[in-house]
Amino acid sequence: MHEIRDAQAFDLPGVYRVCLLADDPGWPGGNARRNPDLVGHVYAGAYVVGPGTLARVVVDEEGVAGYVLAAIDTAAFELWREAEWWPVLRRQYPIGAGAAEDRWLIERIHAPEKPPHELLGQHPAHLHIDLLPRVRGTGVGGRLMRWLLAELARRGAPGVHLGVGSDNANAIAFYEHLGFTTVADDGDTRWMVRALP
Secondary structure, three states: OEEEEEOOHHHHHHHHHHHHHHHOOOOOOOOOOOOOOHHHHHHOHHHHHOOOEEEEEEEEOOEEEEEEEEEOOHHHHHHHHHHHHHHHHHHHOOOOOOOHHHHHHHHHHHOOOOOOHHHOOOOOEEEEEEEOHHHOOOOHHHHHHHHHHHHHHHOOOOEEEEEEEOOOHHHHHHHHHOOOEEEEEOOOEEEEEEEOO
């Protein structure tokens, strides 16, 4: 059994764990030196605590098993992160610090990835969704996404965008089923958009 509810600050460790396992399913495996917090710092934490965000978690008896996270206005969210989120992390994780496996995440802290600017006019919101294997195939991903798309529309966002790995065929098919279309693909990241509602 699982429950879907709004994320709270006390969910952050679980959200970070899901984010880490989505990035590195075999962790720690041979990468025991990896810092388990970094991927969550970059891709998840700010959405749970920041302004103008939406965050829901899937929880079961083992803890947080998935989440959907979004910023209603990407440009405003990035301004907040630049002022409040990144400076402390940049001091804590200077360029060149950490294990070799973590260097790309530390670089993301110092130079955050940005979507193509032209997406933000008609699709100013953006989202992330991750589910652990134990809740995949239960319909929970579709439920999370339908809630999120409706809530973004209710809050006035005219459209939403996301980035997905160009080689992640299952995720791409999932998003296409929900009405997303591809607008750019550099071979590494595919950018997809959907008008709201």
